[in-house]
Amino acid sequence: MDSKGSSPKGSLLLLLLLVSNLLLCKSVAALPICPSGAVNCQVSLRDLFDRAVILSHYIHNLSSEMFSEFDKRYAQGRGFITKAINSCHTSSLSTPEDKEQAQQIHHEDLLNLVLRVLRSWKDPLYHLVSEVRGMQEAPDAILSRAIEIKEQNKRLLEGMEKIVGQVHPGVKENEVYSVWSGLPSLQMADEDTRLFAFYNLLHCLRRDSHKIDNYLKLLKCRIIYDSNC
Amino acid sequence: MKENVASTVVLILLLFLNINLLNGYSPPGKPEIIKCRSPEKETFTCWWKPGIEGGLPTNYTLTYHKEGETITHECPDYKTGGPNSCYFNKKHTSIWKIYIITINATNKMGSSSSDPHYVDVIYIVEPDPPVNLTLEVKQPEDRKPYLWIKWLPPTLVDVSSGWLTLQYEIRLKPEKAAEWETHFAGQQTQFNVLSLYPGQKYLVQVRCKPDHGFWSEWSPESSIQIPSDFTMKDTIMWISVAILSAIVCLIIVWALALKGYSMVTCIFPPVPGPKIKGFDTHLLEKGKSEELLSALGCQDFPPTSDCEDLLVEFLEVDDSEDQRLMPAHSKEHPSQGLKPTHLDPDNDSGRGSCDSPSLLSEKYEESRANPPTFHTPKVTEKPENPEVNITCTWDPQDIHLESKISYFHAGGSKSSTWPLPQPCHHNPLSSYHSTADVCKLALGPVSAATTLLDKTEKDVVEASKTIETEEEEKTDKPREVESFPSKTDQETAWLLPQQKTPFLAAKPMDYVEIHKVNKDGALALLPKQKENSNKREKPDTPETSKEYAKVSRVMDNNILVLVQDPRAQNRVLLEEPVKEALPSLRQNQAEENLACFTATPDNCRLQMGGVDYLDPTCFTHSFN
Numbered sequence: 084m085d086s087k088g089s090s091p092k093g094s095l096l097l098l099l100l101l102v103s104n105l106l107l108c109k110s111v112a113a114l115p116i117c118p119s120g121a122v123n124c125q126v127s128l129r130d131l132f133d134r135a136v137i138l139s140h141y142i143h144n145l146s147s148e149m150f151s152e153f154d155k156r157y158a159q160g161r162g163f164i165t166k167a168i169n170s171c172h173t174s175s176l177s178t179p180e181d182k183e184q185a186q187q188i189h190h191e192d193l194l195n196l197v198l199r200v201l202r203s204w205k206d207p208l209y210h211l212v213s214e215v216r217g218m219q220e221a222p223d224a225i226l227s228r229a230i231e232i233k234e235q236n237k238r239l240l241e242g243m244e245k246i247v248g249q250v251h252p253g254v255k256e257n258e259v260y261s262v263w264s265g266l267p268s269l270q271m272a273d274e275d276t277r278l279f280a281f282y283n284l285l286h287c288l289r290r291d292s293h294k295i296d297n298y299l300k301l302l303k304c305r306i307i308y309d310s311n312c
Numbered sequence: 313m314k315e316n317v318a319s320t321v322v323l324i325l326l327l328f329l330n331i332n333l334l335n336g337y338s339p340p341g342k343p344e345i346i347k348c349r350s351p352e353k354e355t356f357t358c359w360w361k362p363g364i365e366g367g368l369p370t371n372y373t374l375t376y377h378k379e380g381e382t383i384t385h386e387c388p389d390y391k392t393g394g395p396n397s398c399y400f401n402k403k404h405t406s407i408w409k410i411y412i413i414t415i416n417a418t419n420k421m422g423s424s425s426s427d428p429h430y431v432d433v434i435y436i437v438e439p440d441p442p443v444n445l446t447l448e449v450k451q452p453e454d455r456k457p458y459l460w461i462k463w464l465p466p467t468l469v470d471v472s473s474g475w476l477t478l479q480y481e482i483r484l485k486p487e488k489a490a491e492w493e494t495h496f497a498g499q500q501t502q503f504n505v506l507s508l509y510p511g512q513k514y515l516v517q518v519r520c521k522p523d524h525g526f527w528s529e530w531s532p533e534s535s536i537q538i539p540s541d542f543t544m545k546d547t548i549m550w551i552s553v554a555i556l557s558a559i560v561c562l563i564i565v566w567a568l569a570l571k572g573y574s575m576v577t578c579i580f581p582p583v584p585g586p587k588i589k590g591f592d593t594h595l596l597e598k599g600k601s602e603e604l605l606s607a608l609g610c611q612d613f614p615p616t617s618d619c620e621d622l623l624v625e626f627l628e629v630d631d632s633e634d635q636r637l638m639p640a641h642s643k644e645h646p647s648q649g650l651k652p653t654h655l656d657p658d659n660d661s662g663r664g665s666c667d668s669p670s671l672l673s674e675k676y677e678e679s680r681a682n683p684p685t686f687h688t689p690k691v692t693e694k695p696e697n698p699e700v701n702i703t704c705t706w707d708p709q710d711i712h713l714e715s716k717i718s719y720f721h722a723g724g725s726k727s728s729t730w731p732l733p734q735p736c737h738h739n740p741l742s743s744y745h746s747t748a749d750v751c752k753l754a755l756g757p758v759s760a761a762t763t764l765l766d767k768t769e770k771d772v773v774e775a776s777k778t779i780e781t782e783e784e785e786k787t788d789k790p791r792e793v794e795s796f797p798s799k800t801d802q803e804t805a806w807l808l809p810q811q812k813t814p815f816l817a818a819k820p821m822d823y824v825e826i827h828k829v830n831k832d833g834a835l836a837l838l839p840k841q842k843e844n845s846n847k848r849e850k851p852d853t854p855e856t857s858k859e860y861a862k863v864s865r866v867m868d869n870n871i872l873v874l875v876q877d878p879r880a881q882n883r884v885l886l887e888e889p890v891k892e893a894l895p896s897l898r899q900n901q902a903e904e905n906l907a908c909f910t911a912t913p914d915n916c917r918l919q920m921g922g923v924d925y926l927d928p929t930c931f932t933h934s935f936n
Binding site: 312 | 353354379380402405406407408409410412428430432434470471472473474475477523524
């Protein structure tokens with residue numbers, strides 16, 4: 084355990100994360116927020132989408148960094164990538180696979196898809212944080228990012244629900260999401276298995292956050308700017 | 313046995329291998345995928361590196377399969393990406409899916425495969441550089457000029473739908489600079505650069521980066537020339553400032569030119585040129601070196617104020633008849649006072665010295681039998697030369713004398729006081745000489761002065777006699793003298809001063825003043841010397857006053873020729889060095905100048921210590 088050696092590095096990373104978090108909070112908080120319970124408060128769709136895109140972009144950045152950190156530290160030479168094929172729990176959700184497909188999907192459906200993905204990750208993120216915390220050599224960089232992603236994901240979900248409420252009012256979709264069942268793998272005693280479980284989770288998180296980000300940017304350009312970004 | 317067989321087999325295999333190696337053929341080496349890139353997240357290309365060639369032509373194939381699929385596909389396009397590449401077009405590209413790609417190298421000897429390469433398109437996006445980089449220098453009226461940079465995203469990237477979000481970065485530098493100046497431009501496709509060095513040529517480049525991808529290459533350089541700093545306003549302002557300064561400078565120069573001389577003289581007063589009193593440059597012209605030398609040997613230089621006194625008494629009466637007196641040196645003896653002097657009467661008025669010098673020169677030439685030697689430089693310049701700032705303090709005496717002198721003036725004739733009272737501005741040289749002459753006369757035993765005065769007195773006497781009725785001279789003399797002017801005997805030519813003027817070289821003129829008339833009826837003449845007491849009862853001392861109590865004769869022009877009373881000669885009131893020589897001088901002169909001088913030869917020429925001067929009385933004779 085080189086917690087002493089990694090603590091200055093980790094604390095620095097934590098500080099950086101906090102600062103970026105604060106900045107993001109600032110940027111997010113700068114947008115007008117309707118107090119809870121207000122009826123006539125109406126944030127413009129443009130502002131909602133701007134905030135959503137900022138969040139999704141931020142989440143994906145965090146996810147990429149987290150994955151890179153984990154891959155560099157734990158997954159070298161283990162060939163996890165070969166095993167992490169088609170192992171994401173959200174693959175059952177029929178998401179578009181290229182630009183044409185994404186552009187053909189109706190924006191309402193796309194919005195719903197984003198919601199589903201976001202919902203699907205609520206649980207895994209929660210467990211990710213708890214499990215990373217429990218790691219013996221829990222790197223602060225991964226832990227802090229995991230915590231941040233969890234928080235931002237919650238916010239993004241709230242924002243998306245608002246957007247859907249504005250774009251597609253009245254339709255209350257059943258809360259469909261993919262269930263994650265990888266928790267036991269995270270708690271496996273076998274280090275290799277456990278690490279692969281983390282690796283897989285982080286890999287899927289990186290991909291799904293990118294998907295969300297891309298979909299939201301598409302939607303924003305399509306809905307707000309009429310495909311003329 | 314078995315061992316032998318085994319070893320033999322091994323040996324054979326080794327031989328076989330060696331043979332193959334010796335031939336140089338081998339199965340291809342293991343290729344390796346080096347890079348896969350997608351320019352717009354819709355297509356991608358992979359490049360591989362072949363392994364060690366086996367010496368035989370090798371065939372490379374790329375096979376892949378996607379995540380979640382089991383079908384293995386081969387590269388759809390080996391050409392587009394260049395050699396050893398595989399291009400996946402849109403149809404064959406799936407996003408958010410992992411591609412497992414393998415390269416197979418095959419030759420006759422064998423084949424080899426590369427390690428599988430796992431690639432997701434979303435993580436290999438590297439766009440082309442932006443295009444259409446345009447530069448423009450904008451110069452708003454109230455601000456400094458700035459550089460406006462504009463570009464377009466790369467052609468393949470779909471930004472409008474939001475599929476890719478690009479961020480840009482520009483960099484610029486002056487052409488000769490070493491370091492680039494980088495600016496992040498965000499998602500905008502234009503940028504303003506405000507800090508520019510005017511007059512420089514700038515190079516600009518731009519690149520882009522997708523929201524989650526790699527930076528592109530820098531675009532090709534664009535250059536622009538920043539114009540110089542000078543605005544029209546500045547230019548006009550500087551031109552007007554320059555013109556105003558030029559005008560001011562011209563005015564200053566013009567003012568300096570006009571008044572420069574006076575200013576210069578004010579700042580740097582002119583140093584008086586060296587002049588020797590009593591030195592007549594005419595001598596130089598005439599080549600009279602002897603006189604020159606004698607002149608240079610003047611004593612008592614610079615002149616004292618005594619000379620001034622003498623000068624003051626130097627009378628010149630210019631009359632129509634004056635000409636008789638005046639051109640003593642001239643051959644012509646004008647008739648009685650009628651011939652106009654060559655001097656313009658107007659010139660004479662108040663400027664006796666003006667006339668005198670010229671006259672002096674003339675007379676000097678003619679009458680000089682013996683080159684007169686300058687006696688002394690104790691001469692003060694009567695008229696003020698502009699160059700010679702010798703101012704005799706004549707004023708008191710002038711005034712004093714002037715009153716007397718004025719009486720001498722013949723009425724009609726213009727009387728010119730002798731050089732003294734009025735400074736004369738013309739012919740300074742001549743006046744100088746006259747002054748010198750006068751001084752010399754004064755300095756010496758004043759014989760000259762006395763003679764002059766004699767002359768004057770003679771004239772006075774003559775005039776008085778001619779004009780006046782018989783009166784007691786003694787009492788009348790002064791009055792006569794004073795009243796003489798009223799009588800204005802034109803005839804009387806008070807040529808004394810004039811005659812004096814020809815005294816060029818060495819004719820010191822003596823200023824004499826009629827001091828009084830003694831009982832004997834002798835006019836006491838006083839040379840104008842401060843040192844000399846002005847009172848001389850019986851002057852007759854050669855230096856100072858001489859008493860001319862004896863009338864030798866009367867000339868035609870009613871001129872009295874006075875002679876010194878020999879009796880009075882013994883009386884010496886003033887001590888002059890040369891006085892002793894006077895009598896002899898007189899005698900000599902008389903003899904010598906007989907031709908010129910009619911009476912009183914002794915009076916005419918007095919030789920004092922080597923200084924020769926003419927008695928003014930002599931001049932009167934010349935007019936006869």
